[in-house]
Structures are given as C-alpha cells and as structure tokens.
Amino acid sequence: MADNAKWYVIHTYSGYENAVKAAIEKSVVNRNMSDMVLKMEIPMETVTEVTESGVMKEVERKVFPGYVLIKMILTDDTWHLIRNIRGVTGFVGEANKAIPLTEEEVAALGVEKHEIVVLYNVGDTVKITDGPLASFMGTVEEIDADKNKVRVVVSMFGRETPVELELDQVEVVQP
Incomplete structure (x- = not known):
C-alpha cells in the first residue's frame, strides 16, 4: 500500500511548520495511521x-517558510486528519483537491534520495542501456555521483564523441 503514497505540500502559518509537523506525527500515532502517513x-x-x-x-533556515512536505496515501481520513491540525491552512492544489508533487519535483527538492550504486570506474568499457544511444x-x-552524471566517450561515425548520461543509463561490459 505504501507504493501508492505520494508527496504533498501542506500550507501552514509561517513559523508553525515544526509545531504542525509534531502535531501531525502525534495524531498519526494516536489514530494508528502510520501506514497511511509515511514521512x-x-x-x-x-x-x-x-x-x-x-x-x-x-544558520539553518527553512527553504520554504510556511510549508511542510508530507508523503502519504491521500484518503478522506488522511485529508481530514491533516486539515484539522491547528496551524494548517490547507493543501497546495485546487480548492479542496490536494495535488501531489511529481517525481521530478521531489527529486529537485532533494527530499527523497535514490542511491545508485555505480559498478563501473573511469576507463571501463560500458554499454548505454537507455536513451537515443541505447x-x-x-x-x-568522468563520473560525477553528486550530479548523477557520467561522461562516456562513444565512437560515432569514426569520431570520438563525449556524451553525458545519468549514472543508471550505462552498465559495465564484462571482459
């Protein structure tokens, strides 16, 4: 069921973010909804x-003052739980409809890190597994794990051409 969970944005009174987070955590535990409200x-x-x-x-400061990100399965029960917390003004979305963040938005915010294990090194021969050069x-x-990028030199039309790809778009070729 946790696969259905998505990230949503809750709007709060400015300065109430930590209090809202603590109140939600307490309510989730009290109502046995920890399988619905994950993070x-x-x-x-x-x-x-x-x-x-x-x-x-x-100094540590909030990137988005007045907002809390929440990963949950949106149902009527979870919606009402969040909306009835003191300091919450609503979900970000249309009227009474909360709109989840896209995978790209979640990745850009750095909220959820997907760790990729790199099984190749500089100088290794690799096969491109995804994209137009599959x-x-x-x-x-070159490997830049922080930016999730790898530069691969590919021979195209008799020329060596450097191509920048994501780390998971290549796999090592076994000798």
Missing part, C-alpha cells in the same frame, strides 16, 4: 550569515 519533511538549508559585528556564522558502447571518461 514528513521541512526542507532546510545551511547558510552563512554575517552579523552586525562582522562575525560569520552558519546499445552503443563507450569508455567512461
């Missing part, structure tokens, strides 16, 4: 601020 996030970022006295200090062979030139 909540308040996206934070660390920034360096310079105080009036010129001292630099690192089934082409090439040599790994």
Whole structure:
C-alpha cells in the first residue's frame, strides 16, 4: 500500500511548520495511521550569515517558510486528519483537491534520495542501456555521483564523441 503514497505540500502559518509537523506525527500515532502517513519533511538549508559585528556564522533556515512536505496515501481520513491540525491552512492544489508533487519535483527538492550504486570506474568499457544511444558502447571518461552524471566517450561515425548520461543509463561490459 505504501507504493501508492505520494508527496504533498501542506500550507501552514509561517513559523508553525515544526509545531504542525509534531502535531501531525502525534495524531498519526494516536489514530494508528502510520501506514497511511509515511514521512514528513521541512526542507532546510545551511547558510552563512554575517552579523552586525562582522562575525560569520552558519544558520539553518527553512527553504520554504510556511510549508511542510508530507508523503502519504491521500484518503478522506488522511485529508481530514491533516486539515484539522491547528496551524494548517490547507493543501497546495485546487480548492479542496490536494495535488501531489511529481517525481521530478521531489527529486529537485532533494527530499527523497535514490542511491545508485555505480559498478563501473573511469576507463571501463560500458554499454548505454537507455536513451537515443541505447546499445552503443563507450569508455567512461568522468563520473560525477553528486550530479548523477557520467561522461562516456562513444565512437560515432569514426569520431570520438563525449556524451553525458545519468549514472543508471550505462552498465559495465564484462571482459
């Protein structure tokens, strides 16, 4: 059933994000709905601020003040549970209809990390498994795990052409 869970955005009074998150967590436990409401996030970022006295200090601040992200299975029960929490003004969406975030939006927010295990190294021969160059062979030139990118040099029309792909679009060729 957890496969049906999607990420939604809850609008709260500004400054109430942590209180809303705590209240939802408590209500979920009290009503035995932890199989329906799976996860909540308040996206934070660390920034360096310079105080009036010129001292630099690192501060955590909310990326989206007034919003809480929640991964849940949307039913009438879960909708009412969230809407009746003090400090919640509603879901982001149309009228009374909560609209889930797309996979791309969730990935861009960095809320859910999908770890990809890279089984190849620079210099390895790989086969492209996805995209317009699927089934082409090439040599790994550079791996950037942070950006989920790999640069592969492919021979096309007698020329060496570097191609940037996602890490999971290639697989190592066994010698």
